[in-house]
Amino acid sequence: MDKAAALRSNIGITMDPGKIDKAYELAKEAYQEIGVDVDAALKQMRNVQISVHCWQGDDVMGFEGDSGALGNGLAVTGNYPGRARNIDELQSDLEFAYSLIPGRHRLNLHALYGDFPTPVDRDEIGVEHFRGWIDWARGQQIQLDFNPSYFSHPHATDGFTLSHADAGIRQFWIDHGIASRKIAAAMGEAQDTPCINNFWVPDGYKDTPADRKAPRERLAAALDSIFATDLPAEHTLDAVECKLFGIGSESYVVGSHEFYMGYAISRNKVLCLDAGHFHPTEVISDKISSVMMYVPELLLHVSRGVRWDSDHVVTYTDELQSILQEVVRGDYLNRVHIGLDFFDASINRVAAWAIGTRNTLKALLAALLEPTQQLQQLELEGDYTGRLALLEEQKTLPLGAVWNHYCQQAGVPAGADWLGLVRQYENDVLSHRDRNPTLVG
Numbered sequence: 253m254d255k256a257a258a259l260r261s262n263i264g265i266t267m268d269p270g271k272i273d274k275a276y277e278l279a280k281e282a283y284q285e286i287g288v289d290v291d292a293a294l295k296q297m298r299n300v301q302i303s304v305h306c307w308q309g310d311d312v313m314g315f316e317g318d319s320g321a322l323g324n325g326l327a328v329t330g331n332y333p334g335r336a337r338n339i340d341e342l343q344s345d346l347e348f349a350y351s352l353i354p355g356r357h358r359l360n361l362h363a364l365y366g367d368f369p370t371p372v373d374r375d376e377i378g379v380e381h382f383r384g385w386i387d388w389a390r391g392q393q394i395q396l397d398f399n400p401s402y403f404s405h406p407h408a409t410d411g412f413t414l415s416h417a418d419a420g421i422r423q424f425w426i427d428h429g430i431a432s433r434k435i436a437a438a439m440g441e442a443q444d445t446p447c448i449n450n451f452w453v454p455d456g457y458k459d460t461p462a463d464r465k466a467p468r469e470r471l472a473a474a475l476d477s478i479f480a481t482d483l484p485a486e487h488t489l490d491a492v493e494c495k496l497f498g499i500g501s502e503s504y505v506v507g508s509h510e511f512y513m514g515y516a517i518s519r520n521k522v523l524c525l526d527a528g529h530f531h532p533t534e535v536i537s538d539k540i541s542s543v544m545m546y547v548p549e550l551l552l553h554v555s556r557g558v559r560w561d562s563d564h565v566v567t568y569t570d571e572l573q574s575i576l577q578e579v580v581r582g583d584y585l586n587r588v589h590i591g592l593d594f595f596d597a598s599i600n601r602v603a604a605w606a607i608g609t610r611n612t613l614k615a616l617l618a619a620l621l622e623p624t625q626q627l628q629q630l631e632l633e634g635d636y637t638g639r640l641a642l643l644e645e646q647k648t649l650p651l652g653a654v655w656n657h658y659c660q661q662a663g664v665p666a667g668a669d670w671l672g673l674v675r676q677y678e679n680d681v682l683s684h685r686d687r688n689p690t691l692v693g
């Protein structure tokens with residue numbers, strides 16, 4: 253091993269830059285042979301920004317200071333050491349995570365994550381509580397997205413928020429939604445692109461309801477009140493997110509898919525599809541081309557459902573590939589916002605970000621390297637044998653070599669080299685934080 257290689261291996265870097273270049277040249281030829289323009293694919297890759305969710309870093313606890321339990325159907329299991337306990341730690345972890353991910357990406361913040369020197373209830377949050385995040389984001393050249401937080405709060409303990417039967421509680425949550433839109437608009441004004449403000453509410457019943465209609469009518473009316481004021485579309489866009497069921501809302505969720513599909517279409521809102529929010533045999537990849545006919549824009553929550561949990565770390569599954577294929581095949585990259593939504597406290601949280609975000613980007617690269625035109629031509633000609641043959645053959649083309657080249661060009665670790673750096677960060681930083689166990693699953 254030469255000196256440079258020995259140095260790289262000491263810090264966990266094992267990929268040889270020269271070999272990455274060589275492998276890339278061969279891979280490029282292989283893709284060109286089937287008519288794929290690799291340079292064009294890489295150019296498109298560089299323009300895509302994934303909205304990385306802040307809540308993987310601290311198990312969706314936030315910084316309201318009451319250390320209230322996570323609730324409303326959200327559950328994080330595991331007690332891996334190193335949870336971010338304050339804004340500084342979360343920002344440090346995020347900066348480190350971004351340094352492992354090729355490209356420049358966004359940050360998706362929840363309202364829980366404001367800077368609250370003294371307790372502030374959700375209906376009273378303001379831009380001042382997020383000024384620090386806005387300044388930090390500008391310094392990092394990161395653009396922000398936002399979410400009102402309709403969970404883990406005394407006014408949500410009975411499972412209802414915006415559709416609550418009590419008008420006072422409903423108004424509290426309406427005011428929270430209005431406050432969140434002002435914050436999102438300020439974030440958007442401070443950056444080049446709109447801040448997507450995503451509304452997810454947990455409301456629902458554990459057991460069979462006697463009235464499915466009234467809560468839905470109340471939810472629609474509450475949302476209408478929140479959205480009554482038009483805000484500049486260049487600053488913020490409202491999104492709405494459905495869910496099939498949650499823990500504690502197994503029998504009925506007010507904000508179902510049909511509810512929000514209708515709401516988004518009739519109110520010209522961004523629709524959010526979370527990959528973990530449907531029946532296990534139902535996939536969001538098949539919904540994209542349908543909903544894109546009727547809604548202006550789409551927000552994806554790229555996630556992975558496993559049995560009862562909708563939020564496992566994103567892995568390189570068939571469905572992940574299908575989702576990104578649909579976005580690329582439909583030429584929707586300018587109307588689809590790709591966000592992440594998972595949380596796992598049983599592994600290193602920074603590694604979770606790196607794995608999930610890198611997988612999402614890798615699936616995007618695979619989709620951009622697909623010989624789509626040829627496949628669609630075969631389909632049009634009724635040559636389904638040829639379509640299947642090409643679909644299967646291209647699965648084993650050297651995607652990894654193009655990915656490693658892309659990472660190298662972007663100045664981030666190729667292959668699994670990021671893992672050594674995460675272990676070092678864990679040793680130097682995360683392991684010094686208090687062991688602060690969350691629910692052990």
Ligand SMILES: C[C@H](O)[C@H](O)[C@@H](O)C(=O)CO
Nearest residue numbers: 307399452495526553593
């Ligand atoms: C914390 C997020 O807002 C939340 O995960 C939401 O997007 C969701 O998917 C709830 O199941």
Ligand SMILES: [Mn+2]
Nearest residue numbers: 493526553593
């Ligand atoms: Mn989600």
